[in-house]
Amino acid sequence: MTNQIVSFVIIFILIIIVFSSFVTVKQGTIAVITIFGKYRRILTPGLNFKIPLVENIYSKISIQNRSVELEFQAVTFDQANVYFKAMLLYSVLDQQEETIKNVAFKFVDERNLMQALIRTVEGSIRAFVATKRQSEVLILRRDIVEHVKDQLDVILEGWGYHLQDLQLNDITFDEVIMKSMSQVVASNNLKAAAENEGQALLITKTKAAEADGNAIKISAEAERQASQLRGQGVALFRQEVAKGMTVAAKEMESAHMDTSVILFTMWTESIKHFAENSEGNVIFLDGSADGMQRTMKEMMSLNVLSADKIQNTKK
Template identity: 25%
Template sequence: MNNDFNIMWVVAAVVVLLLLIASVRIVPQQSVYLVELFGRYRRMLTPGLNFIIPLIEQVAHKQSMRTRQLDVDVETKTNDNVFVIVRVSVQYRVSNETAVYNAFYQLENPEWQMQSYVFDTVRAQIPKQNLDAVFDNKDSISKDVKEQLRDTMEEYGFEIIASLVTDIDPDQSVKDSMNQINAAERERRAAEHKAEAEKIMLVKQAEADKESKILQGQGIAGQRLAIAEGLRDSIAMVTDQANDITSKDVIDLLKFTNYVDVLGSFDTAASKVIMLPQPTGQLDSLSSDILSAMEAAKDSKKDG
């Protein structure tokens, strides 16, 4: 009899222990549990140690309060008939603990609900724009998606943190064509810059040649002026010191001296110039021309 009594106490203690264990619910941080009594919402368990009535109450839903992300791939066509896949990432969370009731009991699948609105918004915006405009207006598309989701999902207890267009993926053939267009554009710009650089070099070279010729002309003019003044002084000096020497004799001497100097300048190892003897008659003719010019100059001064 005592053994049966002891066994009953042991069984009762085990049952109580099991019921006690079944009644304990530990809710982690940033989570909320919904408790139902016979299928009807009863209360909410907040983070920490909680107890429920075993076999009567049950946890119907475990809601995380953390921010989550939903990635949606939308295939659509642009205004210039290019099919693209647009990836939209929606970051959302349940706004507060009191909104958990609406988030669970009013929406069967909130992710599918948000995905439908993303599809609707993106497919309403992309077909109005060309492919280039789609890439340029990513921020505008993201803003429209966020506003649409926010206006719809707030009444169900969800807060839309952000909506981002993370990728726009056209067909591979379109990518190849775009790359070819970009490459051709870069080559055109490179050719323009190269031509402009060559133009600048030619202009600078022409300016340098111009300045060089100007300086060269000024040097030759100065050289000729110095030679003329030297000849004038030499003739005056010789005729003053020796009355029996005529202007013709001085010019012949200077002419012969210059002739010899020129011949000496060709006498180098690297010279490839072949000199032919100069007839003396031509030198006499040259001197006669010079004397005639000098006499004409004197006559013109006297007449003046």
């Protein structure tokens, strides 16, 4: 009976040893094997064999991307407090044996790794921000990220990690500074709006002045052409009157009549025209014999001048 119990125990122990010799490593994970506390080898994802009771799984390292959120404060060159909210994305550098050894043995545990990583990122950003003024920080978001990456890549590679991405999700200042920045932005917007309004008013006034100038030019040109046409019409009228008077004078001479009758008729027609078209009620005329004779002589001299002009034109 005792022998059966011993055999059963031995068989049970052998079964446990056999089953413990096989290890399953999940996808995205690397297992680190040690022998009596010393590094031995790594196990890749899948079913692996290890020496039972001798080889021990020291740790399982995830090679997948990991993220951590950061919240910290920095001070600018002009003593303004800046508050950052960031997201850090990192992963194991590669699956090479030396890299896995660094990841497994550089830090006591994951907590110490995270503490070192966070403090390194915060220190790098604080050192960069300390050289910049408050007004420059917001526009230097990309420069801050590039500066941190350049410094951390070298440090993290020594730990067996790689910085995938750093995102500065939020950058804020003290409430007083935020209000002053808002006032500056508002005043700049008002200034830009005033400048735009002034430019629009200038353009409107310029276009209106150009339109007025063009209208004046067109009106002047039209008046010039109208004056020219009126002058031509008056000249033609005078020519026709002179021709008519010449013909009438010739007919009267052939009939042996005095040509002064033509002038007297024109004089009376003029008085009739004045009476019909003037706005007044009284026409003052020199009715004396001397005045009548003087008027007749002037009209006869005008008739002679008109006849001479016509003859010169025909020649």
